Amino acid sequence: MFTVHALYAPLAATSSRAVGAAAVGILLACTAAAVTFIVALVSIARARTTAATKCAWILLTFALPIFGSLLWFFIGRREYLRRPHVA
Numbered sequence: 001m002f003t004v005h006a007l008y009a010p011l012a013a014t015s016s017r018a019v020g021a022a023a024v025g026i027l028l029a030c031t032a033a034a035v036t037f038i039v040a041l042v043s044i045a046r047a048r049t050t051a052a053t054k055c056a057w058i059l060l061t062f063a064l065p066i067f068g069s070l071l072w073f074f075i076g077r078r079e080y081l082r083r084p085h086v087a
Contacts, residue, residue, distance in 0.1 A: 033066050040069035043077060 044057045057076050061068035 033069075036069045036073075037061065037065045040072045044072060047077070 040061055041058065044054055044061065047054065057068075057072055061072060064071075
């Protein structure tokens with residue numbers, strides 16, 4: 001006798017592999033985002049700049065964790081390195 005379950009068995013095996021691969025990809029992306037966020041916060045805290053500038057960057061990083069962290073590395077940190085250091 002022909003069953004419906006037999007039709008979906010190959011699909012279920014493929015789907016579980018795809019779900020597993022997607023889960024690994026999501027886990028890696030989340031880990032990378034968390035590491036970038038933490039490294040950005042440490043970098044901002046260690047930057048020799050005014051307290052107001054640090055506060056603004058930290059607020060931006062908390063408000064937009066991924067985007068704010070990337071902005072710090074591509075814009076903020078570069079601006080900090082160009083200016084004379086604040087004592």
